Amino acid sequence: MKIFKKNSLKISDNKRTRAAELTLRESIYPLCLVTILFFLWGFSYGLLDTLNKHFQETLNITRSRSSGLQAAYFGAYPLASLGHANWILRHYGYKPVFIWGLCLYGIGSLVAWPCILHRSFGGFCAAIFIIGNGLGSLETAANPYLTVCGPPRYAEIRINVAQAFNGVGTVVAPVLGSYVFFKNTGEDLQSLKNVQWVYLAIACFVFLLAVVFYFSPIPEITDADMAFQAEETHAGTDVKPFRKQYRLFHAAFAQFCYTGAQVAIAGAFINYVTETRENTDSALGARFLAGAQGAFALGRFAGSAIMKFVRPRYVFLCYMTLCIVFIAPSITQRGNTGMSMLYITLFFESIIFPTIVALGMRGLGKYSKKGSGYIVGGVSGGAVVPPLLFAASDAQNSTAKAMSVPLAFFVAAWTYALCVNFVPAYRDVADKFTTTKIGVENAQANDEESQVRDGVMGEEIGKVESPMQTEHVDPEKKM
Incomplete structure (x- = not known):
C-alpha cells in the first residue's frame, strides 16, 4: 500500500511547493504529459464537427437539431469549470482533476456505444454531455496549469504550443471521419457501427492514461505559490475581493463570445462547403474541414513563434482583428473564394482561446484556481452560438448568410483585445509578467525560505520531485 500513500491526491493550498518557480528544464515532463490532454479534446472536438453532418444524413435530422451535439458538449463546460x-481543483489540486476528467471522458465514450447502435440521437447527446463534463474538467485544470507551471514570462508561448497539439487532434478527427464515418458502406447501420468502434477505442485509451497520471510525479501548484508569484512580479490584483476582479470577468465574457463563434464556424463548415461549392459531398467536405483545421494548428505554431519576439497582447489583437476581417467576406462569397476566407479565419482563430486564458489569469494570485473556472466556463459559448447559426441557416436556407452570427460574436470578443492593449489597468498587469525573472534566473536567491530549503535539498533541487517539497507560508484559511 506504500505506493498509494506515496501518490497522495491531496495537498494544502496554504503551502508553498515552489512549483510556480520551476525552470524550463524542470517543467518539461509535467508539461509534456498535460499536453497529451490537449490532443485528446482536440480530437473529440474534431469528431463532433464531423458527426454533426454525419447525423444529418444517417438520422435525417435538420441542421438546427444536429446542433444539439454542440449544445450538449459545450453546455457541460460551466457545470464542470464552475462546479x-x-x-x-480548489480542495485537492490539479492531478485529481486530470484523473477525474479522464474517467468521465471514458464513461461517456462507453455510454455512446449502445446509443449509436440503437440510432438514438438523444441518447448520444447524453453521452456527449458526459464527455463534455470530462473534457470541461480537463480544461479547467490543464489550461491554468500550463500558464503557471514554468517561467511566467513564457506562459502564453507554453499554452499556445500545447494548444497547437489540440489543433493536430482537430485535423486527425475529420480525416478519420471522411474515411470511416462517410465511407460508402451501403447501409447507415454499418456506418454508425464504425463510429461505435472509435468511441470504444477512445474509452480504453483515456482509462489507461488516467492510470499513468496517477503514478506520475506531477508538481502541484497551490494558491500560496500563485500569491507569491503575483507578489514577486508586483502585478498582483488579489488584494481586491474576488467580485472586483473585473479583468477576469471581461476575459470570461470574451472567451464566451469567441469560443461560440469558433465552434459555430467549425460545426457549419461542412454544410458551408457542400452548399456553396459545386461537386462537393460530405466526405470531401470533411477533408476540406481537416485542411481548415490544419491551418488552425499551423496558426498556433506560428503564433507561438511570433510571441517569442513580440508581446503576446500585440499578437492577440492582430489575430482577433484579422478574424473579423476575413469572416465577413465569407457571408457574400461562394465557392473556393468563400471557403478560402474560412481557411484564413481558422488560421487567425488559432491563438485566441489560449491567449485569453493566459492574459485573463495574470495577477489573480490566490484566486487563480477559482478564476480559471470562470474563464474556462466561457467555453459554454459553444453551446449558444452554433444553435443560433444553424437556426439562421434554416431560416435563410443558407449557411453562408448565417456566418453573420459568428461575425457579431467576434466583434464582442474584440473588446477584450482592445482593453488589454490600450487600458492601463489591463495592459500593465500583462506587461509585468512578461518581464519577470521567476524561473529564468535564480529568483529565489533573496528568499530566506529558499536559502533554508536549498541548504537541505542540495543537488536534488534539479529533480522533478523537488517542487513537491512543501512548507507553510500562509496561515490564513483558504478562500
Whole structure:
C-alpha cells in the first residue's frame, strides 16, 4: 500500500511547493504529459464537427437539431469549470482533476456505444454531455496549469504550443471521419457501427492514461505559490475581493463570445462547403474541414513563434482583428473564394482561446484556481452560438448568410483585445509578467525560505520531485 500513500491526491493550498518557480528544464515532463490532454479534446472536438453532418444524413435530422451535439458538449463546460471540477481543483489540486476528467471522458465514450447502435440521437447527446463534463474538467485544470507551471514570462508561448497539439487532434478527427464515418458502406447501420468502434477505442485509451497520471510525479501548484508569484512580479490584483476582479470577468465574457463563434464556424463548415461549392459531398467536405483545421494548428505554431519576439497582447489583437476581417467576406462569397476566407479565419482563430486564458489569469494570485473556472466556463459559448447559426441557416436556407452570427460574436470578443492593449489597468498587469525573472534566473536567491530549503535539498533541487517539497507560508484559511 506504500505506493498509494506515496501518490497522495491531496495537498494544502496554504503551502508553498515552489512549483510556480520551476525552470524550463524542470517543467518539461509535467508539461509534456498535460499536453497529451490537449490532443485528446482536440480530437473529440474534431469528431463532433464531423458527426454533426454525419447525423444529418444517417438520422435525417435538420441542421438546427444536429446542433444539439454542440449544445450538449459545450453546455457541460460551466457545470464542470464552475462546479464539480473547480471544487476538486480548489480542495485537492490539479492531478485529481486530470484523473477525474479522464474517467468521465471514458464513461461517456462507453455510454455512446449502445446509443449509436440503437440510432438514438438523444441518447448520444447524453453521452456527449458526459464527455463534455470530462473534457470541461480537463480544461479547467490543464489550461491554468500550463500558464503557471514554468517561467511566467513564457506562459502564453507554453499554452499556445500545447494548444497547437489540440489543433493536430482537430485535423486527425475529420480525416478519420471522411474515411470511416462517410465511407460508402451501403447501409447507415454499418456506418454508425464504425463510429461505435472509435468511441470504444477512445474509452480504453483515456482509462489507461488516467492510470499513468496517477503514478506520475506531477508538481502541484497551490494558491500560496500563485500569491507569491503575483507578489514577486508586483502585478498582483488579489488584494481586491474576488467580485472586483473585473479583468477576469471581461476575459470570461470574451472567451464566451469567441469560443461560440469558433465552434459555430467549425460545426457549419461542412454544410458551408457542400452548399456553396459545386461537386462537393460530405466526405470531401470533411477533408476540406481537416485542411481548415490544419491551418488552425499551423496558426498556433506560428503564433507561438511570433510571441517569442513580440508581446503576446500585440499578437492577440492582430489575430482577433484579422478574424473579423476575413469572416465577413465569407457571408457574400461562394465557392473556393468563400471557403478560402474560412481557411484564413481558422488560421487567425488559432491563438485566441489560449491567449485569453493566459492574459485573463495574470495577477489573480490566490484566486487563480477559482478564476480559471470562470474563464474556462466561457467555453459554454459553444453551446449558444452554433444553435443560433444553424437556426439562421434554416431560416435563410443558407449557411453562408448565417456566418453573420459568428461575425457579431467576434466583434464582442474584440473588446477584450482592445482593453488589454490600450487600458492601463489591463495592459500593465500583462506587461509585468512578461518581464519577470521567476524561473529564468535564480529568483529565489533573496528568499530566506529558499536559502533554508536549498541548504537541505542540495543537488536534488534539479529533480522533478523537488517542487513537491512543501512548507507553510500562509496561515490564513483558504478562500
